[in-house]
Amino acid sequence: MADPKIEPYTGPAGGWGSASSLAEILLREEIPVSGAALLLKQNKPDGFMCTSCAWSKPKKPAAFEYCENGAKATAWEQTTKRVGPDFFAAHTVTELLGWTDYALEEKGRLTHPLRYDPVSDRYVPVEWAEAFAEIGRELRALDPKSVVCYASGRASLETSYMYALFARMYGNNNLPDSSNMCHEPTSVGLKASIGSAVGTTVLEDFESTDLILFFGQNVGSNAPRMLHPLQDARKRRVPIVTFNPLRERGLERFTNPQSPVEMVTRSETQISTQYHQVKAGGDIAAITGMCKALFAADDEARVVGRPRILDVAFIEEHTHGYDAFKAYCERKDWGTLEAHSGLTRDAIEAAAAAYGRARAVLGVYGMGLTQHRKGTEAVQMLVNLMLLRGNVGRPGAGLCPVRGHSNVQGQRTVGITEKPELAPLDALATQYGFEPPREKGLNTVEACEGIVDGSVKAFLSLGGNFVRAIPDTVRMEEAWRRMRLTVQISTKLNRSHLVNGKVAYILPCLGRIEIDAQASGPQAVSMEDSTSCFHGSRGVTKPVSAHVRSEPWIVAELAKATLASNPKVTWDAWVGDYAKIRDAIETTYPTVFHDLNGRMFDPGGLHKPIPARERKWETETGKANFIVPEGLDENPDMPARGPDILDLMTLRSNDQFNTTIYGYDDRFRGVKGTRAILFMNAGDMARIGVKDGETVDLSTPSDDGFERSVKGLRVIQYDIPPGNCGGYYPELNPLIPLWHHDEQAKTPAAKAIPVRVARAAAS
Numbered sequence: 001m002a003d004p005k006i007e008p009y010t011g012p013a014g015g016w017g018s019a020s021s022l023a024e025i026l027l028r029e030e031i032p033v034s035g036a037a038l039l040l041k042q043n044k045p046d047g048f049m050c051t052s053c054a055w056s057k058p059k060k061p062a063a064f065e066y067c068e069n070g071a072k073a074t075a076w077e078q079t080t081k082r083v084g085p086d087f088f089a090a091h092t093v094t095e096l097l098g099w100t101d102y103a104l105e106e107k108g109r110l111t112h113p114l115r116y117d118p119v120s121d122r123y124v125p126v127e128w129a130e131a132f133a134e135i136g137r138e139l140r141a142l143d144p145k146s147v148v149c150y151a152s153g154r155a156s157l158e159t160s161y162m163y164a165l166f167a168r169m170y171g172n173n174n175l176p177d178s179s180n181m182c183h184e185p186t187s188v189g190l191k192a193s194i195g196s197a198v199g200t201t202v203l204e205d206f207e208s209t210d211l212i213l214f215f216g217q218n219v220g221s222n223a224p225r226m227l228h229p230l231q232d233a234r235k236r237r238v239p240i241v242t243f244n245p246l247r248e249r250g251l252e253r254f255t256n257p258q259s260p261v262e263m264v265t266r267s268e269t270q271i272s273t274q275y276h277q278v279k280a281g282g283d284i285a286a287i288t289g290m291c292k293a294l295f296a297a298d299d300e301a302r303v304v305g306r307p308r309i310l311d312v313a314f315i316e317e318h319t320h321g322y323d324a325f326k327a328y329c330e331r332k333d334w335g336t337l338e339a340h341s342g343l344t345r346d347a348i349e350a351a352a353a354a355y356g357r358a359r360a361v362l363g364v365y366g367m368g369l370t371q372h373r374k375g376t377e378a379v380q381m382l383v384n385l386m387l388l389r390g391n392v393g394r395p396g397a398g399l400c401p402v403r404g405h406s407n408v409q410g411q412r413t414v415g416i417t418e419k420p421e422l423a424p425l426d427a428l429a430t431q432y433g434f435e436p437p438r439e440k441g442l443n444t445v446e447a448c449e450g451i452v453d454g455s456v457k458a459f460l461s462l463g464g465n466f467v468r469a470i471p472d473t474v475r476m477e478e479a480w481r482r483m484r485l486t487v488q489i490s491t492k493l494n495r496s497h498l499v500n501g502k503v504a505y506i507l508p509c510l511g512r513i514e515i516d517a518q519a520s521g522p523q524a525v526s527m528e529d530s531t532s533c534f535h536g537s538r539g540v541t542k543p544v545s546a547h548v549r550s551e552p553w554i555v556a557e558l559a560k561a562t563l564a565s566n567p568k569v570t571w572d573a574w575v576g577d578y579a580k581i582r583d584a585i586e587t588t589y590p591t592v593f594h595d596l597n598g599r600m601f602d603p604g605g606l607h608k609p610i611p612a613r614e615r616k617w618e619t620e621t622g623k624a625n626f627i628v629p630e631g632l633d634e635n636p637d638m639p640a641r642g643p644d645i646l647d648l649m650t651l652r653s654n655d656q657f658n659t660t661i662y663g664y665d666d667r668f669r670g671v672k673g674t675r676a677i678l679f680m681n682a683g684d685m686a687r688i689g690v691k692d693g694e695t696v697d698l699s700t701p702s703d704d705g706f707e708r709s710v711k712g713l714r715v716i717q718y719d720i721p722p723g724n725c726g727g728y729y730p731e732l733n734p735l736i737p738l739w740h741h742d743e744q745a746k747t748p749a750a751k752a753i754p755v756r757v758a759r760a761a762a763s
C-alpha cells in the first residue's frame with residue numbers, strides 16, 4: 001500500500017478520475033481485454049444485471065450502461081485469481097483472522113467446497129455430497145427455531161424463493177436479510193404511512209419532475225448510474241435540494257465519463273441547487289421546519305385570498321391525521337428546530353419555498369435517513385412533507401428510496417422475511433401441502449441477540465458477510481464461535497468464514513455473470529430493481545471452476561438433504577430449468593409476477609403494481625397517514641454528553657461495496673491509501689485538543705457494562721457539522737452497541753453513534 005495521502009479532490013464525480021480508477025482495477029484483477037467487451041453486456045436486456053447497486057435499468061440503455069463502481073464489481077467477481085485447496089493448506093484460520101477484509105477477498109474466487117477441520121485449524125476440501133449429508137444431519141438434529149437462514153440482497157428471485165420455502169418447510173420464519181440493516185425503516189415506515197412498503201416512483205418520473213429533494217444518499221459512489229437522470233433533470237433546470245452533513249462530490253457536480261464531448265471539454269453539471277449540511281439525525285427537525293414554513297405560507301395565502309400552498313383537495317380526500325400533524329409543527333419553535341437540525345431558519349425556509357413552488361416533487365433518500373434510532377420516523381416525516389402538496393401517486397412525484405443490493409427488494413417480494421404476515425403462507429400451504437410456521441421469525445438484531453444468549457445454534461448464509469456487517473462486531477464474534485453449525489454460500493473469502501461454528505462449511509457458488517448450465521441448457525435468473533421493475537439476467541462468462549455450483553442447485557441440495565421428500569416440491573426439476581421456478585413463483589404470487597417468464601427481458605423490465613402509486617392506500621385507516629414523530633432527540637437513551645463526545649456517521653468510501661474493500665482510496669473525499677481515518681470539524685478538534693494528522697482513539701460512552709473501542713484513527717479536518725464525525729464502515733462497527741437500533745424497524749443505527757474522541761497516547 002502506498003503512503004496515505006489526504007488532499008482535497010477538485011474534480012467532478014465521474015469524469016477522468018472515474019475512467020482511470022476503472023482501468024486500474026481491470027489491470028489489478030488481471031482481467032484480459034475481454035473485460036472491456038464484457039462491460040458492454042452490463043445492464044442490457046440481453047446481458048447480465050450489475051451485481052453492484054439496485055438502481056433502475058432504463059428502457060433504452062446507453063451504449064455503456066455501467067458506472068465506475070458497477071465495473072469494479074464486475075472486475076472483482078470476474079477476477080482470474082483463485083483461492084483453492086492449496087491456499088487453505090498454506091494458511092490456518094487463526095492466521096487468516098489477522099488479514100484485512102481487502103486481503104481476504106482480493107486473493108480471488110473460492111473454487112471448492114470446504115469444511116473446517118478443528119485439528120489442523122484449516123479449511124479442507126470436501127465432496128459436495130458429503131457436505132450436504134453432514135449439514136442435513138446437523139439440521140435435522142437441531143430445533144428449527146434455533147436455526148437462522150440469512151440472505152444478503154444479491155441472490156436472484158429464483159434462489160431467494162427456494163431459500164425461503166426451504167426455511168419454512170424446515171420449520172422457521174428466521175429469514176432476516178440485509179434489508180434489516182438497510183431499508184427496513186422504509187418497509188415499516190412507508191407501509192404505515194401510505195400502505196405500500198416500497199417506493200412509488202419509476203425512472204420516467206425523473207423526466208417529468210419539477211424538483212428533487214435528496215436526503216442522505218451518496219449517489220456519486222453508491223448509485224452512480226442515477227447521476228444520468230439527475231444530470232438530465234438539471235439540464236431541464238429542475239432544482240435539486242440536498243440535505244447531507246457532508247458535501248458529497250456526486251451531489252455537487254458531475255461529468256458524464258461516457259460522453260466524449262463532456263470529457264474533452266471538461267464540462268460539468270452542477271447537481272444540487274441548494275445544499276443543506278444538516279446535522280446527523282437532524283432531518284426530522286429540518287423537515288418539521290419545512291412543514292412549519294409551508295403551513296405559515298398557506299395560512300397567509302388563505303387570509304389574503306391567494307392560491308393555496310397546500311393541496312387541500314388531496315389532503316381532504318386522501319389523508320388522515322392532518323390536524324394533529326399541523327398542530328405538532330406549529331408547536332415546535334424555530335430555536336429548537338435550528339438546534340436539532342443544525343440549519344438556520346432561513347435555510348430551512350429556502351428549502352420550503354422551493355418545495356412550495358414545484359408542481360411535482362420526488363423525495364429521494366438513502367441510509368442517511370434510515371440508519372438512525374428514529375429512522376422509521378425520519379422516513380415518515382419525509383412522507384408527511386410529500387403529502388402536504390399531494391406529491392404521492394402522480395407523474396413526476398413520489399417517494400424514491402434508493403435500495404442497496406441489486407435484488408434486496410426482490411428478496412422480500414418472494415418471501416424472504418421474518419414477518420409471517422408479509423409472506424403468503426396460505427398460498428404456500430396449498431401449493432406445497434405443508435403447514436408453514438406462523439410465528440414471527442428473527443430479524444438481524446434478534447438473530448444477534450439469540451447468538452449472544454445461546455438460543456441460536458446454527459447460521460446459514462446465502463451470500464453476504466454477516467459477521468462483519470453487523471454492529472458490536474467484537475462482542476458478536478466471541479458469541480458466534482459458540483454456535484454448533486455455520487454454513488456460508490459465497491463467492492469470495494471473508495471474515496464470516498473465519499469466525500466459524502463448531503461444524504463449518506464454505507459452499508462456493510457461481511456469480512451472476514457466469515454461464516449457469518443446467519439440464520435444459522444455460523439458465524437465466526431475475527431480480528427487482530429499486531423502482532420495482534423485474535429484469536432477467538443471463539451469465540456470459542465461463543464458470544470460475546468445475547467444482548462451483550449455482551445458488552439454486554446449492555439451495556435445492558440443502559433442502560433435499562434436510563427435509564422429508566414432498567412430491568409437490570420438485571427441487572430437481574426446478575434446478576434443471578429455472579423457468580419452472582418462475583412458474584412456481586407466479587403460482588404463489590399471480591398478480592405481482594404475471595407472465596414473469598414471458599416478460600422478464602422486456603426493455604425496462606416488468607413493473608410490479610404499487611397500490612400507493614395509484615393512490616390506493618392499503619393502511620389501517622384506508623388513507624395516507626400523517627404521522628407525528630415522538631421527539632426530535634436522536635439518542636434519547638445515551639448518557640449525558642460531555643465536550644469530547646461526538647455523533648459518528650459510519651460511511652462507505654468510493655472504493656468499497658459494503659464489506660468488500662476494493663482499495664484504500666476515497667477519491668471524492670480526498671483520502672488516498674488509508675481507511676483508518678476520522679473526519680472532524682475544526683471547532684470540535686480545537687475543543688478536544690487534536691490537530692489534523694494526529695491519531696485518536698474512539699470509545700462508546702454507554703453504561704451497559706461493555707467496553708467498545710477502535711484505536712488509531714488519523715484525524716482529517718473536514719467540512720462536517722460541529723458535533724458530528726465520520727469514518728468508515730465496517731472498521732468502526734465494534735463501536736455500535738447491538739441495542740443502538742431504530743426503535744421500530746430494528747435497523748442498526750449506524751449514522752449517529754455517540755463516541756468519545758481521545759487523543760491516542762502515542763500521538
Ligand SMILES: Nc1nc2c(c(=O)[nH]1)N[C@H]1C(S)=C(S)[C@@H](COP(=O)(O)OP(=O)(O)OC[C@H]3O[C@@H](n4cnc5c(=O)[nH]c(N)nc54)[C@H](O)[C@@H]3O)O[C@H]1N2
Pocket residue numbers: 052053054069182215216217218219221222223243244245246248278279280281282283365366367368369402403404405649650651652654656657658751
Ligand atoms: N459502490 C458502492 N455502491 C453501493 C454500496 C457500496 O458499498 N459501494 N452499497 C450498496 C448498499 S447495500 C446500500 S444500502 C447503498 C448505500 O448507499 P447510501 O444510502 O448512499 O449509504 P451511505 O454510503 O452509508 O451514505 C449515506 C449518506 O448519507 C449521509 N448521511 C449520514 N448521516 C446522515 C443524516 O443524518 N442525514 C442526512 N440527510 N444524511 C446523512 C452521508 O454523508 C452519506 O452521504 O449503496 C449500495 N451501492
Ligand SMILES: Nc1nc2c(c(=O)[nH]1)N[C@H]1C(S)=C(S)[C@@H](COP(=O)(O)OP(=O)(O)OC[C@H]3O[C@@H](n4cnc5c(=O)[nH]c(N)nc54)[C@H](O)[C@@H]3O)O[C@H]1N2
Pocket residue numbers: 105152153154155178179181182183367371404405462463464465466469470489490491492493494509510511512551650651652657658659660729730732733736750
Ligand atoms: N456501520 C455500518 N454497518 C453497516 C452499514 C453501514 O452503513 N454502516 N450498512 C449496512 C447495509 S446497508 C448492508 S446492506 C449490510 C451488508 O451486509 P452483507 O450483504 O451481509 O455484506 P456484503 O459486504 O454485501 O457481502 C459481501 C460478501 O458476499 C459474497 N458474495 C458476493 N457475491 C456473491 C454472490 O453472487 N453469491 C453469493 N452467495 N455470495 C456472494 C462474497 O463472499 C462477499 O465477501 O451491511 C450493513 N452494515
Ligand SMILES: [Mo]
Pocket residue numbers: 178181182183403404405
Ligand atoms: Mo444495504
